[in-house]
Amino acid sequence: VEIPVPMTQEEVVHVPKVFTQQRQHQQQVEQVVEVPIPMTQEEVVHVPTVFTQQRQHQQQVEQVVEVPIPMTQEEVVHVPTVFTQQRQHQQQVEQVVEVPIPMTQEEVVHVPKVIIQQRHFQQQVEQVVEVPVPMTQEEVVHVPTVITQQRHHQQQVEQVM
Numbered sequence: 693v694e695i696p697v698p699m700t701q702e703e704v705v706h707v708p709k710v711f712t713q714q715r716q717h718q719q720q721v722e723q724v725v726e727v728p729i730p731m732t733q734e735e736v737v738h739v740p741t742v743f744t745q746q747r748q749h750q751q752q753v754e755q756v757v758e759v760p761i762p763m764t765q766e767e768v769v770h771v772p773t774v775f776t777q778q779r780q781h782q783q784q785v786e787q788v789v790e791v792p793i794p795m796t797q798e799e800v801v802h803v804p805k806v807i808i809q810q811r812h813f814q815q816q817v818e819q820v821v822e823v824p825v826p827m828t829q830e831e832v833v834h835v836p837t838v839i840t841q842q843r844h845h846q847q848q849v850e851q852v853m
Contacts, residue, residue, distance in 0.1 A: 696744035705739050708732045760811055764804045772796050 712728045777792045 694746055694749075697747060698742050699745055700740045700742055702738050703741055705737055706734055707737050709735045758811060758813075760809065763807050763809065765807055766802055767805050769801050769803050770798055771801055773799060 710730055710732055713731050714726050715729045716724070716726060774796060775794065777794060780789055780791060
């Protein structure tokens with residue numbers, strides 16, 4: 693339902709204001725004459741104007757939007773750490789020497805793996821397609837057939853008697 697609502701709007705209107713001012717003139721005669729001259733002065737007056745406007749009504753529309761969410765999956769990766777140590781060599785001196793053995797130490801490192809999944813949306817579309825239908829027409833064609841036959845050759849033979 694639209695109900696007109698009165699609204700006020702200001703408009704600047706210039707209205708000239710006339711006021712009189714006295715002017716003095718001098719003539720060579722020794723006589724003073726005062727003549728009033730009309731002067732104009734502007735004054736700004738705000739005159740409100742009233743007009744009706746139609747109200748805009750808003751209706752809420754619900755819209756469902758699917759937003760892809762990145763999924764994280766945790767994976768345990770074993771990264772061995774190798775320590776390098778110097779090795780001492782044994783000489784044939786009777787001396788007790790400690791030989792260090794390289795040791796490995798395992799450390800669990802959590803590396804998150806991001807899996808991006810794509811969502812597929814299906815939208816039904818109706819499409820009108822004109823398909824031409826093949827038309828057939830019969831035509832009688834006479835095709836000659838070739839028949840092979842054996843030929844008899846005659847040879848002249850001379851008879852001697």
